[in-house]
Structure formats: C-alpha cells, structure tokens
Amino acid sequence: MADYDYDLFVLGAGSGGVRAARVAAVAGAKVAVAEEHRVGGTCVIRGCVPKKFMVYASEYSKHFDTARGYGWEIGDTRFDWPTFLMAKDKEIARLSGIYVRNLQNAGAELFHGKAVLKDRHTVGIEGERTVTAKKILIATGGRPWMPKELEGVEHAITSNEAFHLAELPKRIVIAGGGYIALEFAGIFKGLGVDTTVVHRGPNVLRGFDDDIRAHIAEEMEQAGIRILLGCQHTKLEKTATGIVNHFDTGHSCESDVVMFATGREPYTEGLGLEAAGVELAANGAVKVDEFSRSNVDNIWAVGDVTDRINLTPVAIREGESFARTEFHGTPMTFDHEMVASAVFTQPQIGSVGLSEADARHRYGKVDIYLSKFRPMKETFYGGQQRALIKLVVECGTERILGCHVVAPDAGEIIQMAAIALKMGVTKPQWDSTCAVHPTLAEELVTMREKYAPPALGQVA
C-alpha cells in the first residue's frame, strides 16, 4: 500500500472543511487543511456572521422609533460606520482565531496558502511544499457571481466588499432579489442609506412561498426600500458624482454604490480538479453522491462547492457525515429534506418545508392556514410592520408540509417549528400544543380556520 503524508487533506477552512478536519483528526487521522484567505470561510469572514452584526446595527433605527412610541425620550441619534467596522472586524478576528485553535486542538495541521491538486493524491500548496494524501476533501465554498459582460460592471461591488466600504454611501442600488440582496437592502436602509433593489423577476425570493414573497416585498417597501421588479441593468456609468444605473426599462438612476447580489458560483476554478479527474456539473460544482464522494473514489466535496443547499449548517453536517463515515467507521449521510432557513430581512423570514405551490405540485390537494396581522408591539405605538404566518397541510394525512413565518425573530421561531416538521407532525398534533401567551408565535398553534384567498376584486 502506498504511503501518504496525510490521511486527509482538506482544501478550504470554512464551515464544512473545518468540521470534517476536526472530526477526522479526533479519530486519530493525520489531517492537513489549506486555506488561502482567512480561516472561517464565507460564513465567519464575509457572510452570515458579519452580516448578522450589520443586521443588528441597522435594526436600531427602528428600535429608536419604537422606543419613542413607548415613552422613551431619545435625542438625536447618529450611526458611526468606522466605529462599527472596527468592532465588527475585532469580533471576526476573534472568531477566526477560535476556528484556528479548534483545528490545532484537534491535531490538524493548517497551511496558509492556496492548494492545487497535481493528481488524485498530490497537493501543491502555494508558497509551501507539495504533499500527498490518501483522501482529499474539497471544501472551497462559493464566490459571488456578477454578469461579466455588463458594461461598467467593474464599478459594482459584491457582498465581499460591502463588509469593508470605506464610508457608508448615501445612495445604494442593489441588483438581485435573493437572500443577499434583500438582507443587505434592509441593512443599508436601516443605516440611513437611500436603498433601491433592482430585480429581473416578477417578485423577489424565487423558490419561497408566494405569500411570503409578496409580503416581504410589501414590508420592505413600507419600510422605505424602493423595489424595482421586472427590471435589469443594461449599463453602469461612472460620473463625477456617482454611478449612473441604466435599466432595460429605459429608466436610469444615480447611486454612490452599486452592489451585485446576483448569485454565487462554486469555487472550483484553478484548483487542479481536472488533473485529478474530478467531474464537475455545468455550473462548476463538484458532482457528488449522497456520501459526498466525487467520481474519483478518494476525493470528496462538501458545502457550497457542491451547490446542494448552500447553507452553513448544511455544509457542517455534510462535513461531519463524511468524516464519520470515512474515519469513525460509522457510515452516515445527511438528509437534505426539511432543512429550515432564515432570511435576515427586516422583518425576518423563517421557512421550513414546502411552499404552497410545491406542495400542490407534489401532493395535489393541500389545506392552507394563514394569518396576517400587526403584532401587539406594533399596534401599541402605531407601527405599521405586519407579520405573516402560514401552514401548508396535506389533505387526508393532515401532515404539515410547510411552515412559513415573516416576523421579527422568525429565524428563532422556525428553528423550533423545524423540529416538529422534521418529525412529521400532523396539524391535530400541532394544534394540541398549548399557546404561549402573549407571543407572536402563539398564532402558529391557534389557526383553526382554513384559509381561502379573497376572490378577485375583493380586498384582502
């Protein structure tokens, strides 16, 4: 049998790679990890974590208004972007340090540099040496994608740069209608930036339940965010005063910053995957089986680089399953069904299971329970934000197929609902749960009337 330098070599120290490396190392495997940027990956360095800090920072503008309605006297408020950036960067550095220590404590070796495969067992690390490994894991994640052919696109930024803007713009245009576009729209609006979202489709958040999509768009517009639907950039033009956004509708508008949040692509380019014979999908993702194994039997891939469900906890579970299967002798796959997610818009979206349209497509007849209301915290002071709660239930079995929430803390609510849905909860079981009062979430277990959408011409 050939002798290798390592039992496992991991490309990428993000959520999936680090989890796999640690679990394998704990089992006694000799593990190395290479990271070309900072340890922590997209989630910790330029994604979920700094984004959530920005969401927290931006929510204060609404909190101040609410506080006034509750009797607090609050004078002028002012947000200082550099102070926030400094605090955010300090916390990200601390978290990245924890990732490094966790890897080291587990006994994994860390290389700072880009790793490129030379063949199916050989890895060259830039600025370092070339090593061999029995097993290789690709966990390089994804990168923002922009339409490169768009004239003037070089003037636009992506979410990567949005975390480090030298100063807060007065006006921003955000292209895209997905998670990142909407989350950043809420952030910038909350921080006082004049914010416009430009989306090519008829409504934002394709793939989510239609009622959720319509509701979040209404709530964002109500909060003062301009949303241009059925509209796409044709050109970006730099001027002395900003960037002029030209649209296919014939309109144009000027902004200080243009951000493209038009999707992400798997990071597989330039990693030597061809040399190792690894097969890729048309969009560049590594093709894998349910055990995250590629077509090359000693090479696996987990996380966004496989473009299955591009969420941090999914990458972690895929990485963990791989390492337990290969190094602990306990074969495991991760079940990609009923994965809940939250969109940190303001208000948040929490969603698990099927949308109404997908449920009808898959199961035929379904019952809908839906409630749209102003939570008591809002009504007290005349706030206009409304919550929406929706359940999609299979007729006959009464199984709850989907649960969708738009509300403050919807992310927290949906985590709990996801447990029940994953266990196959039925509507009668769900309803037998006593409400927690007075909460917004109690509405979830008190919806008894089936929802019928208003007939055409009737006001909702």
Ligand code: NDP
């Ligand atoms: P998404 O895939 O969610 O959204 C991309 C958006 O860009 C869509 O609205 C899409 O429109 C639009 N788009 C695509 N191509 C073009 C084009 N050529 N011109 C104009 N518009 C275009 O990607 P994101 O970048 O927002 O996020 C990537 C992934 O990261 C998410 O899908 C999610 O898995 C993950 N993520 C999760 C978060 C969370 O859990 N809270 C937060 C952030 C990211 P259309 O719908 O018409 O295709």
